[in-house]
Amino acid sequence: MDFLALATKYLHPDLTGKYIHLNTITPVMNSFADQFEVKVIGQSVLQKEIYQVKIGSGKTKILIWSQMHGNEPTTTKGLFDFFNFLASDTELAHQIKSNYTLLCIPMLNPDGAFAYTRENANGIDLNRDAVAETQPEMQLLKRTYEQFKPDYCYNLHDQRTIFGTEGFNSPATISFLAPAFDAACQYNSTRMKAVEIIVAMVEVLESYLPHQIGRFDDAYNVNCTGDYFTTQQTPTILFEAGHYPNDYNRDESRKFVFIALVASFLRQNENVVVDNDLTKYLRIPQNNKCFFDIIYRNIKIIDNNVEKIINFAAQYREEVIAGKVKFRAVISKISDLDHYFGHVEYDCESLLFSSNGKPYPILGEEATFDLNNSIQFNNGLKII
Incomplete structure (x- = not known):
């Protein structure tokens, strides 16, 4: 059958x-x-x-x-x-x-x-x-x-x-x-x-x-x-x-x-x-x-004038808006993430992170950012 x-x-x-x-x-x-x-x-x-x-x-x-x-x-x-x-x-x-x-x-x-x-x-x-x-x-x-x-x-x-x-x-x-x-x-x-x-x-x-x-x-x-x-x-x-x-x-x-x-x-x-x-x-x-909704690997940030390579993850928060569930990608973990998988994963190839003038991701904020001021991510996902 x-x-x-x-x-x-x-x-x-x-x-x-x-x-x-x-x-x-x-x-x-x-x-x-x-x-x-x-x-x-x-x-x-x-x-x-x-x-x-x-x-x-x-x-x-x-x-x-x-x-x-x-x-x-x-x-x-x-x-x-x-x-x-x-x-x-x-x-x-x-x-x-x-x-x-x-x-x-x-x-x-x-x-x-x-x-x-x-x-x-x-x-x-x-x-x-x-x-x-x-x-x-x-x-x-x-x-x-x-x-x-x-x-x-x-x-x-x-x-x-x-x-x-x-x-x-x-x-x-x-x-x-x-x-x-x-x-x-x-x-x-x-x-x-x-x-x-x-x-x-x-x-x-x-x-x-x-x-x-x-x-x-x-x-x-x-x-x-x-x-x-x-x-x-x-x-x-x-x-x-x-x-x-x-x-x-x-x-x-x-x-x-x-x-x-x-x-x-x-x-x-x-x-x-x-x-x-x-x-x-x-x-x-x-x-x-062992999963996050989205994982970003090999992100370059500037922390206290020092360049670092980090990984971070975003998880969707679900909200009912106008009678439908909407998914909002929120930064939920910043670490090596070696033992985690993403339902979507991006290798960011050591490109420089920026979000509203901030040089590093912040827990609890929406995953909307750009890399090298050219590659954009909106609500967690890469804009193609």
Whole structure:
């Protein structure tokens, strides 16, 4: 099966870019109401509707939620692409719907999604509220969990462009984690069920993303939703959608979320754990903070009348302007950068730096400058 062609075919055209909020998804969600059960199940801090989409009638129950961090929309787009596929008349779609019952909360944090913030309207990270349960959104998720009694949980997120795969100079385009259930990060039967599904997804994805699949840090924190549900003996899988080359709007990355979702339902014997699954899981390269958006190498500066050759890096800050996410390249590190990679890199060949009369870069300022008073860089990128 050509999974990438399938992902491209069912990519929902009404959800693009990085600013995905309640007003964006509601008409799309309602378009599925004649095939799936779509209903409001609660409200956010600011009284915004939180929806549930129920699909299928199978024995195995999966609880899926996305965008509990409001500025992490890629998995939401991938989830709607998956809805689009399940609404089709294909044999595989019918098979999934007959074997599984899916209960999906496509946007747990609508306030954060509109404000384009990680936290909810009270400034709380919902993914650290699993035990305290102080926020209405987390109360709703846990109530849904207790009523539905899922066999598995899928916790869908985005990760920053800083992550690569350990041992490779490749971005971590998608990463997974079977969350720990104790501080020793041991593997019990519950965690191993999550490991099995992750291995199945990676086996499908690796032909499309060589060296671009990561394993997320499993440091235990029971306040995190995935760790909490694992301690409740429900296998939980963390999905982290990351950077794909030249895809800052993540309309390519979403395809790999879709592929992962489809692949996760292809293995039917959920309770059978293959002996070498843990070995395969631990071979997935760990996420490594080894990337910047842009790196400039071999820049000449003048510091106290002394010429020096330096390297520096810029990272994009994301801001919503006129209903779209804009990317502003900000100088974020000045050092040798020997162990870092840039999604874009420039060898500046010892040319002299200048920015608004300043002879050296300054942390926190926009990466707009020129070299030798002739080669210009605007918002991080070279003007050609």
